[in-house]
Amino acid sequence: MISTTYKSTRTDTRTFRFSEALLQGLAEDGGLFIPESIPNLPANWREQTTFEELGYLVLKNWLGDEVPEAALRDLVQDALNFPVPLVSLKNSPYLGENVAVLELTHGPTLSFKDFGARTMARLMSYFLTQKKQNLTILVATSGDTGSAVADGFSGQDGIEVILLYPKGQVSPVQEMQLVVARTGVRAFAVEGTFDDCQRMVKEAFLDPNLAHLPLSSANSINIGRLLPQSLYYVWAYLQMKQPIINFCVPSGNLGNLTGGLFACEGGLPVNQFVVAHNANDFFPAYLGTHTEDYKPSVRTLSNAMDVGVPSNFERLKALFTPQGLNDRLWGTSVNDQETLETMQRIYHETGYTACPHTAVGLEAVHRYRNETGDQTPIIVLSTAHPAKFPEVVEQALQHATPPAEALEILRTKPMTHNTLAPTLEALRDVLLSK
Numbered sequence: 001m002i003s004t005t006y007k008s009t010r011t012d013t014r015t016f017r018f019s020e021a022l023l024q025g026l027a028e029d030g031g032l033f034i035p036e037s038i039p040n041l042p043a044n045w046r047e048q049t050t051f052e053e054l055g056y057l058v059l060k061n062w063l064g065d066e067v068p069e070a071a072l073r074d075l076v077q078d079a080l081n082f083p084v085p086l087v088s089l090k091n092s093p094y095l096g097e098n099v100a101v102l103e104l105t106h107g108p109t110l111s112f113k114d115f116g117a118r119t120m121a122r123l124m125s126y127f128l129t130q131k132k133q134n135l136t137i138l139v140a141t142s143g144d145t146g147s148a149v150a151d152g153f154s155g156q157d158g159i160e161v162i163l164l165y166p167k168g169q170v171s172p173v174q175e176m177q178l179v180v181a182r183t184g185v186r187a188f189a190v191e192g193t194f195d196d197c198q199r200m201v202k203e204a205f206l207d208p209n210l211a212h213l214p215l216s217s218a219n220s221i222n223i224g225r226l227l228p229q230s231l232y233y234v235w236a237y238l239q240m241k242q243p244i245i246n247f248c249v250p251s252g253n254l255g256n257l258t259g260g261l262f263a264c265e266g267g268l269p270v271n272q273f274v275v276a277h278n279a280n281d282f283f284p285a286y287l288g289t290h291t292e293d294y295k296p297s298v299r300t301l302s303n304a305m306d307v308g309v310p311s312n313f314e315r316l317k318a319l320f321t322p323q324g325l326n327d328r329l330w331g332t333s334v335n336d337q338e339t340l341e342t343m344q345r346i347y348h349e350t351g352y353t354a355c356p357h358t359a360v361g362l363e364a365v366h367r368y369r370n371e372t373g374d375q376t377p378i379i380v381l382s383t384a385h386p387a388k389f390p391e392v393v394e395q396a397l398q399h400a401t402p403p404a405e406a407l408e409i410l411r412t413k414p415m416t417h418n419t420l421a422p423t424l425e426a427l428r429d430v431l432l433s434k
């Protein structure tokens, strides 16, 4: 079977195999890798009854002969070894009928980022072992990416991970998940914003002084993170048992959404994607006006979505026309007050405790249905477990969240704390000092 080939968002004079795009992270011209064409879902996708088998079949269509079948099957089974339940939200006058939450929160670090990070870590390790190579992975994280990547890669031979996160701008639980001592992982609190962290990573990739280092990224800018993020859309559709559905995606860098668009272009019957942002409203504003109004990121209660300029925006513009985006997507921006009110309202109506990111999505569902009248069954992606945000849950519901076992285990482990100035020079010293 032929594998999908990739090109840069900025020039399409050269094509790359998946393994090249995966290990390189960012194209030499500074662009992001995108597929030259999006493969169809496997012919028998509707008959699949386990997440592992479905995941294997969908990924096989993307990777073709680049990973042998047995290795790919093992890899998917090892990476995606946790439940992915679809929970129906009944009795909510606020949301209406046929609303369900897809809980992507049962992986080891309790966010949807475990899907991309764990799968990508194993794919990278597979290719590196073949090539007998080493790699340093640089990650800018607004919270959940870093812990998912650290967990996914820790202990893999030949791979070192360096995490940058904005100091004081992740929750205490998120910070604990980042700084817990892990084999082959160094975490740094950067004295700046998430955008500073992201800029430092981009600059490091383009820095001639670092050109001799084998560097890669594991952000949602890496194509290897995106492909696994299309699998659960297909799985959720099958669980919902409806002919056509909508999805609501709480979004920041738009990587989760891009995974959904891949599934949809591959043939999944999706009517609309409701794209839910917090006060960082660059993308909903773009969908409204088609102008690019760049603003710095602002801090919110749903801090894993505090992104000023979504990195995958460049991908979406390369893959779709502006009208094409408007045909598929409906965007909105939800502020912190509305987020808290929604957490409270949904808890009182249904007994469901949503994390602040998921609550942004639930509020967007209400708005979408109210403003458009479209009552198509809708699945909201739950992107993090509420136990990761105990302060916000307490503020919204006036009571504590039920604890999560994965977090109780972490609390007993050793932690290491490092800080870093928000400059390329500081990062360069770290990279050259090992």
Ligand SMILES: *Cc1c(COP(=O)(O)O)cnc(C)c1O
Pocket: 111, 112, 113, 143, 144, 145, 220, 250, 251, 252, 253, 254, 255, 256, 257, 304, 305, 357, 383, 384
């Ligand atoms: C990363 C993250 C998001 C945003 O996902 P993108 O792919 O960046 O759009 C939303 N919620 C949580 C909990 C996250 O960790």
